[in-house]
Amino acid sequence: xxxxxxxxxxxxxxxxxxxxxxxxxxxxxxxxxxxxxxxxxxxxxxxxxxxxxxxxxxxxxxxxxxxxxxxxxxxxxxxxxxxxxxxxxxxxxxxxxxxxxxxxxxxxxxxxxxxxxxxxxxxxxxxxxxxxxxxxxxxxxxxxxxxxxxxxxxxxxxxxxxxxxxxxxxxxxxxxxxxxxxxxxxxxxxxxxxxxxxxxxxxxxxxxxxxxxxxxxxxxxxxxxxxxxxxxxxxxxxxxxxxxxxxxxxxxxx
Numbered sequence: 386x387x388x389x390x391x392x393x394x395x396x397x398x399x400x401x402x403x404x405x406x407x408x409x410x411x412x413x414x415x416x417x418x419x420x421x422x423x424x425x426x427x428x429x430x431x432x433x434x435x436x437x438x439x440x441x442x443x444x445x446x447x448x449x450x451x452x453x454x455x456x457x458x459x460x461x462x463x464x465x466x467x468x469x470x471x472x473x474x475x476x477x478x479x480x481x482x483x484x485x486x487x488x489x490x491x492x493x494x495x496x497x498x499x500x501x502x503x504x505x506x507x508x509x510x511x512x513x514x515x516x517x518x519x520x521x522x523x524x525x526x527x528x529x530x531x532x533x534x535x536x537x538x539x540x541x542x543x544x545x546x547x548x549x550x551x552x553x554x555x556x557x558x559x560x561x562x563x564x565x566x567x568x569x570x571x572x573x574x575x576x577x578x579x580x581x582x583x584x585x586x587x588x589x590x591x592x593x594x595x596x597x598x599x600x601x602x603x604x605x606x607x608x609x610x611x612x613x614x615x616x617x618x619x620x621x622x623x624x625x626x627x628x629x630x631x632x633x634x635x636x637x638x639x
Contacts, residue, residue, distance in 0.1 A: 411469060413462045420477050421462075425455035426544040427478040428577045439482060439548040444520060446484075446545060454577070457584060457606035464612040468588070471602055474628035476588045479574040481566065483547040487522075487554075488564040489537040490530050495559030501527050501537065508537075512557055520550055534561055583607040585615070592626050 429450040497510035506524040525538040551563035576587040598620030
């Protein structure tokens with residue numbers, strides 16, 4: 386009977402070394418969930434192809450890749466103090482490729498646009514209405530574009546490949562063009578590139594004002610969701626930048 390206790394201890398030890406360590410650190414606040422989900426959608430689209438390729442790709446996002454990238458971004462936040470600190474700078478993907486907004490440029494005299502000319506947010510065109518219904522798009526507003534054209538701003542209720550949606554509107558009579566870069570700025574960004582073990586994320590802080598520059602953090606997240614800060618560098622973050630960090634972030638060494 387006296388042998389049972391040592392055997393039990395050995396069994397517990399073996400179980401502990403067999404179970405992977407918990408990679409979670411500080412839980413990510415719910416306020417960042419939607420932001421990182423949108424980041425993941427844009428990053429998955431960037432991996433899917435160029436702008437021209439996306440126009441002829443599926444409207445539906447590659448959900449498997451989006452979920453993986455979101456989990457990686459979440460893991461980087463939870464495991465790395467550096468990423469939690471840089472989140473104070475509101476570093477997320479820039480607004481391209483678009484995932485939820487589209488401007489359809491059309492002739493003011495298009496027959497289906499009569500209601501829009503009268504301030505009613507609806508159109509009399511079966512193909513357009515089918516697109517609005519199928520992709521769950523909402524007419525947001527109408528803006529003057531040129532002397533003979535207006536722009537109909539549409540918003541999607543969920544992230545999707547807006548470039549592909551815009552391509553479907555191009556074939557409608559009376560539509561003269563598509564614009565998807567409303568509000569597009571060369572601001573902060575998160576970039577992604579594949580590695581042998583997963584993906585590398587490059588968080589970019591860009592600033593203009595008294596001086597201009599770019600600071601970056603390189604983070605690798607493996608397919609097993611292990612995050613490592615590889616490097617921090619670029620231009621020094623000036624004092625006048627509101628999100629200036631209290632202390633330099635140190636990259637991990639191999």
